[in-house]
Structures are given as C-alpha cells and as structure tokens.
Amino acid sequence: MRKFDVVVIGTGVAGSSAVYKFARAGLSVAIVDERSFGGTCALRGCDPKKILIGGAELVDWAERMKDKGIEGKVYINWKKLMAFKGEWTKGFPERIERAFKKAGVETIHGSARFIDKDRIEVNGEVILSDKFLVATGAKPRKLNIPGEEHVITSDEFLELDELPERIVFIGGGYISFEFAHLAARAGSSVTILHRSERPLKNFEPYIVDSLIKATEERGIKVVTNAPVKEVEKRADSFVVKTPQGNFEVNLVVHGAGRIPNVDDLGLEVAGVEYDEKGIKVNEYMQTTNENIYAAGDCAKGGLPLTPVAAVEGSIAANNIIKGNHVKIDYTAIPTVVFTIPPMASVGLKEEEARKKGLKFIIKKGDTSKWYNSIRINQKYSCYKILIGEGNRILGAHLLGQNAEEIVNIFALAIKLGLTAKDLKHAYYTYPSHSYDILYML
Structure with missing residues (x-):
C-alpha cells in the first residue's frame, strides 16, 4: 500500500x-x-x-x-x-x-x-x-430511450473519419449547435431536435433568436418540442422518432447535456x-x-x-x-457558443435581473448594418447590454464576429466594477469590433 x-x-x-x-x-x-x-x-x-x-x-x-x-x-x-x-x-x-x-x-x-x-x-x-x-x-447524460446504443457522443463525433450525408443532433444546447454549424459547412444535411420550446435556454432569448435565424439560413433545421422517443436502426440508416415526426438519417449524435x-x-x-x-x-x-x-x-x-x-x-x-483561506468567486464568468457567428454572454440576463428586483436600462440592437458587419458581409449580429444603478454593467450578450473576445471586456468591467461611462471613455483600436462597444453603450 x-x-x-x-x-x-x-x-x-x-x-x-x-x-x-x-x-x-x-x-x-x-x-x-x-x-x-x-x-x-x-x-x-x-x-x-x-x-x-x-x-x-x-x-x-x-x-x-x-x-x-x-x-x-x-x-x-x-x-x-x-x-x-x-x-x-x-x-x-x-x-x-x-x-x-x-x-x-x-x-x-x-x-x-x-x-x-x-x-x-x-x-x-x-x-x-x-x-x-x-x-x-x-x-x-443517459438518454433512457430505446435504441440509445445507436447514438454516438461528442467524443466519438470528434474522431469521425468522414461525415455522413444526414445527421441528427439530439438536444438544443451548445454542443449540438456548435457541431451542427461545423457539419453543415462540411457538407452534411443537419437537424437539431430539441425537447422543449426554447433551445440554448441559458442564453439571452433576444440573442438566441438571431442565432437561430442564422442557423436556419445555413440550412440547419431546428425542430422544437421534439423530445426523442426512440432511435430505430434500419439497414443503412437510423430513424429518430419524435412527436414532431420521424427523421431518417445516417448518424445520430448525443448533444443533450452532460x-x-x-x-x-x-x-x-x-x-x-x-x-x-x-x-x-x-x-x-x-x-x-x-x-x-x-x-x-x-x-x-x-x-x-x-x-x-x-x-x-x-x-x-x-x-x-x-488550510482554508481562499474562497471561490463566480462573479462575471463569460461563456461562448462557438457557432458561426459565435454567441457570447456574461452577467445577468434580463429575466434574471427582473427576478432580483434590480433597476436597469437595456441597450440592444441589430448590428448587421454596422461597418464591422458590412466589411465581412455578416448578416446576423446583435447585442443586448443591461446597465444598472450607478451606471454599472449588469450583463452583456453578443452575437457576431469576435463576440468571444469582446465579451471579455464586459466581463472585466463587471468584475472590476467599471461603469458604462468608464468603457465609453476608454480608447479602442479603430476600426475594430471592440470599438463598437462605444456605439452599444
């Protein structure tokens, strides 16, 4: 021993x-x-x-x-x-x-x-x-459905020698959306089946709605209220059965959470x-x-x-x-869905802020007609910023090119107690996506 x-x-x-x-x-x-x-x-x-x-x-x-x-x-x-x-x-x-x-x-x-x-x-x-x-x-997580043995996980997806023609992703979370965007651009026909009304429920609905439009425009089907009841194996395909109909595909991928x-x-x-x-x-x-x-x-x-x-x-x-002397602090943790374009979030969503009884104003808008989106012909991009008392940033939610980088600035602002005024009076490189923070605020 x-x-x-x-x-x-x-x-x-x-x-x-x-x-x-x-x-x-x-x-x-x-x-x-x-x-x-x-x-x-x-x-x-x-x-x-x-x-x-x-x-x-x-x-x-x-x-x-x-x-x-x-x-x-x-x-x-x-x-x-x-x-x-x-x-x-x-x-x-x-x-x-x-x-x-x-x-x-x-x-x-x-x-x-x-x-x-x-x-x-x-x-x-x-x-x-x-x-x-x-x-x-x-x-x-276990799906607990008949035919679960025919479903591969994200681990196995990342080791595929080739992508089949038709793929279903079970679950409307970040894993399914990220891999769906990848597979669609690699030439597969892709469907996401989500069990309830709203996919990506941990993100701001206003931003998610725009991402879903971008997803569907790319040819990815997003089917809601479609809990998978069974996966049936056929000779050279699988039939995924849901209340919204059956989907015959060549590959079924588990994206329903961990x-x-x-x-x-x-x-x-x-x-x-x-x-x-x-x-x-x-x-x-x-x-x-x-x-x-x-x-x-x-x-x-x-x-x-x-x-x-x-x-x-x-x-x-x-x-x-x-010995115990350092405590964990979960303030201002940014998170990203690496779709195309990426979606990023930090801080409170509007619903959370209202439940807390906080006073705040909302700055939001479509940025697809802003210079940085026009420059790269990016059709879908938007933002939603929550600004609370004392001009403090409560939450920032972004969709668009480099959103995964821009959100870090808002995360620092929340963590360090910087105000919207502080961010507006900072110098940013121009033209850059970070410079758009000035217009957002």
Whole structure:
C-alpha cells in the first residue's frame, strides 16, 4: 500500500491546475485517471472542437464574400482537417504525463474508487492519502430511450473519419449547435431536435433568436418540442422518432447535456455528499469530508467551463496546502457558443435581473448594418447590454464576429466594477469590433 500527502483523481484542467501546486509545495502527490491523460478540454472538447470550427469559419467567410471580390470554391476536406486536429491531440497525453513526472508527480492509470475515508483502490492496489482532490469532470447524460446504443457522443463525433450525408443532433444546447454549424459547412444535411420550446435556454432569448435565424439560413433545421422517443436502426440508416415526426438519417449524435462523472467513485464510503448535479462543496471547494476537495465539472459550483475548472482546481490546491483561506468567486464568468457567428454572454440576463428586483436600462440592437458587419458581409449580429444603478454593467450578450473576445471586456468591467461611462471613455483600436462597444453603450 502506497501513501501520499495528496492524490488527485482526474487529469483535466482542474486536476492539472492543482497537481503542480502540490508538487511545488513539496508534497508527495499522485494523479490518477481511467482515460488518457489530459482531460476533456484538450482531447475531446474545447481545443479539438475549435480547431475544426476554424476550418468551418474560413469556409463561411469565403461564402459570405462570394461576389464581393473573392472567387472560387472553398470547401472542407474532412480527413485533412481531422489530421490537422490530430496534430494537437495526438501525443498530448504522453506530453502531459512527462510533464507530471518531471514535476515529481506519481502518475497512475486506472479507475479510482474510495474504499474508506482516506484511501482508494486502483487496479486492485490500495492507495492511502492524507488529502484528495476529485476532478473527474463530466460525461454525457443517459438518454433512457430505446435504441440509445445507436447514438454516438461528442467524443466519438470528434474522431469521425468522414461525415455522413444526414445527421441528427439530439438536444438544443451548445454542443449540438456548435457541431451542427461545423457539419453543415462540411457538407452534411443537419437537424437539431430539441425537447422543449426554447433551445440554448441559458442564453439571452433576444440573442438566441438571431442565432437561430442564422442557423436556419445555413440550412440547419431546428425542430422544437421534439423530445426523442426512440432511435430505430434500419439497414443503412437510423430513424429518430419524435412527436414532431420521424427523421431518417445516417448518424445520430448525443448533444443533450452532460452530468458530473461521479457515480463510480464510491463517494458514499468516503462520507462525501453528492447528487445528480455534482459533489457538494463549500466556498473553499471542500466536500463534506474535510480531507476531500472537489473541483471542475464534477463539483456543484460554477458553470461547467474550462476557465472555471482551472480556478476551482487552483483554489482547492491552495486550501489543501495552507488550510482554508481562499474562497471561490463566480462573479462575471463569460461563456461562448462557438457557432458561426459565435454567441457570447456574461452577467445577468434580463429575466434574471427582473427576478432580483434590480433597476436597469437595456441597450440592444441589430448590428448587421454596422461597418464591422458590412466589411465581412455578416448578416446576423446583435447585442443586448443591461446597465444598472450607478451606471454599472449588469450583463452583456453578443452575437457576431469576435463576440468571444469582446465579451471579455464586459466581463472585466463587471468584475472590476467599471461603469458604462468608464468603457465609453476608454480608447479602442479603430476600426475594430471592440470599438463598437462605444456605439452599444
């Protein structure tokens, strides 16, 4: 039986952010993972996805500029684009494991399960530790429908050798919309099936409505009130059955949300409380077992985003090393849907602000006729800004080119307490999308 000061379970962003801190603090530390080292973001999520979407963005830009001086057909060679993506993902697990070992971290491959409050079992070996950090991330939720075995996940989508002619994405969240925009520009006929009335429900409806118009104009069907009841396999196709009709396609992709990956950890034995939303933690990222902390998508904390996981992992590490002294702050976390164009959001939506009883004004509008949209022939772009008492920014919601960058300025304003006046009196490069902030306010 080996003994460590700290054991980290999970090698994604949260676990990796913490493990180096433990090593630098001189603690004996091990990190465990049942899958390839590197976690979802680097291998099966944000990074490879954005590489592929980069190709789709180029195709879209060329199509928009057709008859505007740009001639010729630009198209996606899926195999070569996937090979380009592989330049990032292939070898990444080995690189990160080498980095762990160089830092003095013991690396262990296998499934970890608590067998007591202070020990886990991995590959039949019992490992004892003074402290633990659980950072196991999330996994696709069960659909619980007949034929679920015929549905692939986002992990598998990112490894497809070729794209079929017809694809259905189940669920109207960010995963489905991002991959739908990619697949449509790679030549597939795409349908998104969403179970309720409003897809992308965590985003400002005014912005979502414009994105859906852009989505449908690209030929992607968005079918609402269409919960999937069954997926039936035919000879060379699948039939997806919904109250809105049946859809015969060549591929069905799960985009209906993810849940914390905690079911097989034996947390009950360790005295750690959790439910379907994740592991219960306090503001120090500490669980109901004072010697076990949790961070990232497996914890009930902030949004399931890479930057949030990194901060949570870092805070958990600081508190494990020096005792609880650093609290998590979830103020002003920006989030993006990497569609084409991208949609970005930070702070409160209008509905949330009204429920809080806040006084505010709204600045909103279509920016498709503004210079920066006309310059790139971008038909769909808009904004909605909530400005509260004291001229403070309460929320910012954007659709358009570089929205994922512009939203960071609003996030900083909310975080630092800057006012709309502060932003209006700043200097921005011109002409740039950031300069449009002046007109928005």
